[in-house]
Amino acid sequence: MMTDSRGDRARELLRAPGHDQELQENSHQANGSYPAEATNGLAFHGISAMQLEGERLSSDPMWTRSNCWSLSYMRMHNMLLEKAAEIQAEGQQQRQDHDDRIGQGEEATISGSLRLLKKEVFSLCPMHFLITGLVISMVLTLLSFLVPFVQGRLVDEALQAAATYKNEGPDAVDIRAVLTPPISLLAALMFSSYFCEIIVGILFAICGHTTVTRLRIKLFRNLTDQEIGFYDAHVSGELSSRLINDSAALSSLTQFATQTLLGSAVKFSGSLLAMYATHPQLALVATVITPLSLMLVKRTGRTVGHYGTVQNYAMSKANGVAIEVLGSIRTVQSNVGEQHEAVYFMDRLNSYLRIIKATVYLETVLRFTQYGLSKTRDVVVLALAMHQVITGGMTIGQYTAFAQYVALYEDGFKSLADIWINFKQTITSTGKFLQLLMRRPQVSFEGGLVPPTCRGHVALQDVSFAYPGRSEHMVLSKVSLDARPGDIVALVGESGAGKSTVGRLLLRHYDPTSGRITLDGQSFSSLNLRWLRAQIGFVEQEPVLFDRSISDNIAYGSARGASFDAIQDAARRANAHDFIMGLADGYETHPGERASRISGGQKQRVAIARAVIRDPKLLLLDEATSALDSENEHIVQKALDELMKGKTTFIIAHRLSTVVRSTRILVLDKGRVLEQGSHDELVADETSRYSSFMRHQIVSPLLS
Numbered sequence: 001m002m003t004d005s006r007g008d009r010a011r012e013l014l015r016a017p018g019h020d021q022e023l024q025e026n027s028h029q030a031n032g033s034y035p036a037e038a039t040n041g042l043a044f045h046g047i048s049a050m051q052l053e054g055e056r057l058s059s060d061p062m063w064t065r066s067n068c069w070s071l072s073y074m075r076m077h078n079m080l081l082e083k084a085a086e087i088q089a090e091g092q093q094q095r096q097d098h099d100d101r102i103g104q105g106e107e108a109t110i111s112g113s114l115r116l117l118k119k120e121v122f123s124l125c126p127m128h129f130l131i132t133g134l135v136i137s138m139v140l141t142l143l144s145f146l147v148p149f150v151q152g153r154l155v156d157e158a159l160q161a162a163a164t165y166k167n168e169g170p171d172a173v174d175i176r177a178v179l180t181p182p183i184s185l186l187a188a189l190m191f192s193s194y195f196c197e198i199i200v201g202i203l204f205a206i207c208g209h210t211t212v213t214r215l216r217i218k219l220f221r222n223l224t225d226q227e228i229g230f231y232d233a234h235v236s237g238e239l240s241s242r243l244i245n246d247s248a249a250l251s252s253l254t255q256f257a258t259q260t261l262l263g264s265a266v267k268f269s270g271s272l273l274a275m276y277a278t279h280p281q282l283a284l285v286a287t288v289i290t291p292l293s294l295m296l297v298k299r300t301g302r303t304v305g306h307y308g309t310v311q312n313y314a315m316s317k318a319n320g321v322a323i324e325v326l327g328s329i330r331t332v333q334s335n336v337g338e339q340h341e342a343v344y345f346m347d348r349l350n351s352y353l354r355i356i357k358a359t360v361y362l363e364t365v366l367r368f369t370q371y372g373l374s375k376t377r378d379v380v381v382l383a384l385a386m387h388q389v390i391t392g393g394m395t396i397g398q399y400t401a402f403a404q405y406v407a408l409y410e411d412g413f414k415s416l417a418d419i420w421i422n423f424k425q426t427i428t429s430t431g432k433f434l435q436l437l438m439r440r441p442q443v444s445f446e447g448g449l450v451p452p453t454c455r456g457h458v459a460l461q462d463v464s465f466a467y468p469g470r471s472e473h474m475v476l477s478k479v480s481l482d483a484r485p486g487d488i489v490a491l492v493g494e495s496g497a498g499k500s501t502v503g504r505l506l507l508r509h510y511d512p513t514s515g516r517i518t519l520d521g522q523s524f525s526s527l528n529l530r531w532l533r534a535q536i537g538f539v540e541q542e543p544v545l546f547d548r549s550i551s552d553n554i555a556y557g558s559a560r561g562a563s564f565d566a567i568q569d570a571a572r573r574a575n576a577h578d579f580i581m582g583l584a585d586g587y588e589t590h591p592g593e594r595a596s597r598i599s600g601g602q603k604q605r606v607a608i609a610r611a612v613i614r615d616p617k618l619l620l621l622d623e624a625t626s627a628l629d630s631e632n633e634h635i636v637q638k639a640l641d642e643l644m645k646g647k648t649t650f651i652i653a654h655r656l657s658t659v660v661r662s663t664r665i666l667v668l669d670k671g672r673v674l675e676q677g678s679h680d681e682l683v684a685d686e687t688s689r690y691s692s693f694m695r696h697q698i699v700s701p702l703l704s
């Protein structure tokens with residue numbers, strides 16, 4: 001549902017097609033002459049505010065010092081200060097909400113993320129490829145040092161030969177002998193470098209892709225193991241965005257960092273040594289700008305890190321909207337909600353775009369500042385070097401080699417800076433991903449008792465329950481119930497009374513806040529969770545079918561490898577075989593997303609077949625026939641009757657037609673058991689709530 005403010009915003013934006021322009025103009029007004037892109041980049045519309053960590057920005061000395069290195073930086077700092085103050089209050093609140101939803105409230109610190117990165121990501125990297133790649137990278141770096149050295153020597157020898165040639169004539173110089181050895185050596189060095197680069201590229205690409213695949217599989221496994229309470233707090237679009245985007249970002253970071261780090265460090269330090277060895281004074285001039293650049297990189301890295309978090313959050317939100325809307329397209333179109341949804345999506349995506357613009361602005365300012373500094377340095381070095389050449393302080397060959405060492409030094413420094421900025425950005429933005437990767441489910445599938453048999457005796461003893469995140473609201477209060485093997489227990493009550501909640505506790509999607517539930521005398525919490533769930537067949541009101549073949553959907557309920565005969569048999573018992581055979585591809589038919597190509601009654605019969613095939617001892621039917629017309633209800637009810645034979649069954653129902661034949665009926669009211677007994681016992685008391693339900697319910701033909 002679109003909230004009022006969201007609706008207003010939608011209407012406003014729909015009225016103004018050039019809204020982006022409008023936003024930019026507003027930003028200009030608010031911020032004087034600041035660049036529109038940068039200002040927009042920080043008008044985060046709430047969700048971005050949460051991530052900007054306004055408090056930290058505003059208290060950070062980085063933002064309050066006046067000795068900014070350039071006018072652009074100063075403007076941006078001031079602008080950030082203003083925006084940080086604006087969003088501080090809202091940001092704090094939203095961040096708290098987000099952490100609460102994550103359920104851990106843990107700050108994604110750099111050191112924490114780094115530990116997780118080392119533990120989780122590197123361990124998934126194929127080590128033999130990584131190590132071979134690193135060794136070849138080192139060789140490559142060493143080769144890059146030899147090239148300038150040989151080139152320098154070649155230039156000096158050529159100049160010497162030129163002088164001899166000029167002074168003593170052509171016969172005095174064997175040009176081939178002078179040129180052939182160094183040129184051949186240079187060619188061999190360059191060819192080897194080229195070859196090494198190709199190999200390194202292949203090895204690191206394999207490393208990266210393998211790591212990202214393993215990372216995704218690992219997170220997917222971990223997500224599917226999380227308890228249901230976790231899913232109450234997360235939107236699936238956000239999780240899938242983390243699964244796909246964050247894992248790719250982390251993998252490229254590790255690939256990039258490992259591929260470049262060692263080589264760049266060697267290049268940086270090696271060229272520094274080589275420069276000082278060639279000409280110490282010139283080397284000092286060439287490296288004087290380094291501390292300034294370092295400072296810039298460090299500060300930019302921190303800011304880009306903040307931006308990365310916002311980017312990721314905004315993208316995961318946009319992704320969540322897309323998945324929700326496309327997955328519910330029928331509802332959206334029936335409610336003529338396409339335009340609203342497009343605006344809502346655009347809003348989320350614009351948040352992303354704004355922060356991307358701010359990042360580009362910042363990175364470009366950094367890049368050009370570094371560029372300007374290095375060009376100034378080059379001119380100064382060239383002038384000094386030529387002075388040295390003229391005064392005999394260095395040879396032309398030495399200068400050629402020196403210039404290349406400077407280029408290598410520059411290259412190494414830039415790569416290290418890139419790694420640092422990338423690292424900060426990725427680590428900050430993917431901190432939540434790493435937390436998800438490490439999150440231990442509160443209810444584990446492993447361990448616990450696996451009894452050899454199950455009789456199906458279920459008891460609830462003084463069970464009270466509040467949903468996680470709403471602990472103040474008790475949904476169930478001291479509910480007790482004893483269901484013997486073969487009993488049919490019906491749960492009735494008004495909407496919100498807690499009927500489905502009892503079902504969720506029976507499936508152990510949640511654990512009771514107090515009291516206990518037992519199966520054959522064993523507490524639920526002491527039983528192996530997979531085993532426990534395998535004992536329960538669950539037919540939902542709105543069964544979920546996957547867009548796989550109908551036979552796969554039926555077999556989904558069984559242990560692996562159900563035979564086609566068993567699948568057909570289950571379908572027959574669920575009254576589904578005939579309609580399945582009437583479908584275009586029979587059992588191979590794909591029912592479409594959310595089973596949109598088959599009817600509600602057909603969907604339910606497939607779901608019943610899925611429960612039949614696993615032959616559980618316990619059955620949980622959540623208003624399984626309430627959405628059907630009477631003819632379909634009759635067919636489905638027959639299938640359910642077949643399924644219920646010899647099983648302990650819990651029926652969650654509003655419609656009394658489905659519960660009259662129950663062994664016991666529990667009337668729930670605001671989470672308490674108001675009445676309990678058989679249909680006859682409860683109707684005998686005319687003042688009972690159950691009798692009142694009976695009088696007000698439309699009784700279906702099944703009752704008569």
Ligand SMILES: Nc1ncnc2c1ncn2[C@@H]1O[C@H](COP(=O)(O)OP(=O)(O)OP(=O)(O)O)[C@@H](O)[C@H]1O
Pocket residue numbers: 232467470475493494495496497498499500501502654
């Ligand atoms: N995941 C959840 N998180 C927080 N509260 C919840 C959650 N699911 C249900 N509730 C609350 O628990 C109470 C009982 O809900 P429940 O779904 O069990 O009712 P019900 O009797 O099955 O209702 P209905 O017949 O309408 O399905 C309601 O107040 C509901 O708002």
